[in-house]
Amino acid sequence: MTSSTPPEDDRVARIHDALSGVMDPEIHRPLTELGMVDSVEVDADGTARVQVLVTIEGCPMRDRIERETAEATATVPGLSRVEVSTRAMSEEQRRELTTRLRQGRRQIPFNQPGSLTRIFAISSGKGGVGKSTVTANLAAAMAADGLRVGVIDADIHGFSMPGMFGIDDQPTKVSDLLMPPEAHGVAVMSIGMFVPEGQAVVWRGPKMHRAIEQFASDVFWGDLDVLLLDLPPGTGDVAISVAQLLPSAQMVVVTTPQQSASGVAERVGSLSTSTEQEIAGVVENMAGLTLPDGSVMDVFGTGGGDRVAQALGRSVGHDVPVLGRVGLDPALREGADQGVPLVVSRPDSPTALALRGIARSLVRKPRGLGGMKLPLTVTRH
Structure with missing residues (x-):
């Protein structure tokens, strides 16, 4: 950072202090912390000239950064x-x-101690x-509750997250790090952001593994509270x-x-036994259609969620909860088609309330270090 202003003029320092409150819209850190304030000068007539660095020439957030920088600078007296x-x-x-964002490491940040x-x-x-659809709405519901949320579209062959969030932009590339696009408060990464419309992704297991690894390690997610992965159906690669x-x-x-759907779901959940993953719970979707007279038609039957939870409980040796039941609602499908999750467009509708309840049950336990192994160093004097 440079300045032609005499050192005794404290307005430059005050401008830097003011700019510490301006966040990069994609990285969600102060411009000053990221080294993006290139120069600050104050002329004799009191004109402040601030130059800010943006990540790329076509930065989609350039106008916003310039506006917020000007607004923050204007708060300085004199x-x-x-x-x-x-x-x-x-x-x-x-x-x-x-390098600053990676903190010197090229690893999956979610696997780091702490x-x-x-x-x-x-x-x-x-x-x-x-x-x-459930994934998109859970993510948007969590974000609406003030959590920092990311979604990885791990359904490589059947990606759908960009459309469900109404995202048309590609990720911004900073050197070898990607900044995920954001919509409805949720950062999203999908192979669909790189594939022309209508083109199939013809990949086998190893290449899909590498794509998911890159989405986890080569994307700057920041300090997320929750990361959701939308997996493809089944128990494959x-x-x-x-x-x-x-x-x-x-x-x-x-x-x-439905009986057939719940039977297949039991096999998916049993994968957790082989991979030693914890099962957070079961969501029963399409659990009845509410008719105009207020009665409910069980289009796909009843009890599927309970059957799956009981079967999984027997498999893992402890109770697996039914997190909630989501009704069959045309508005839920319409929201997915329009790129606006129902929990955003109609947050107080019965279906949205059910989804918000499921989201809150998943994150009810406060985020903390309880139960985690922390690196300790003992120093003797």
Whole structure:
């Protein structure tokens, strides 16, 4: 950082203090902490000139950064005018920023000692049970409650998260680190952001494993409270890869009341026995259609969630809860098609309230270090 202002002029220092409250919209850290305030000068007539570095030339957040920088600078007394300019970082500056964000490590941050991020792998035995819709709404509900939430679309062949969140932008690339796009307060990463519309992803197991590994390690997620993974249906390569790459992930099994769907879901949940993953619970989706007269039609039958929870409980040797039941609601499908989760567009509807209740039950336990092994060093004097 440079300044042509005489050192006795404390307005430059005050401007830096003011800019410490301006956050990068993608990285969610102060510009001053990231080294993005390139220069601050104050002329004799009181004009403040601030230059800010943006990550790339086509930074989608450039206008917002300039506006918030100008607003923060203008709060400093004794200035007659504020001018803010931006320029793209050099390749060397981007590498320095990447190193700062990685904190010198190229590893999966959620596996580091002291990580407080809860990880939930949302799974189902078969397609068509609404797993992805449930994932999107749980994430948006958690974000609406003030949590920092990320979603990895681990359904490589059947990705759907960009559409469900209404995201058209690609991730911003800073050196070899990606900044995930955000919508409805949720950071989202999906292979669908890199594939032309209508093009299939024809990948086998090892390549899908690598993609999920990169989404976990080469994306700057920041300090998340919750990370959700939308898994493909079944017990294939991706489910095993997630268990290997993110061993602390807890499984959430989505089923419908239908007998055949719940039977398949039991097999998915039993995967946790082999991978030693904890099962957070079961979500019963499409649990009845409310008719205009207020009565409920059980289109897919009843009891599927309870059957799955009981079977999984016998498999793992302890009770597995039914986290909640979500009714069959056309508005839930409409929200997914429009890119606005129902918990955002109609948060007080019965279906949204059920989803919000499930989200809160998953994160009810306060985030903390209880039960975690922490590195300790004993120094004797």
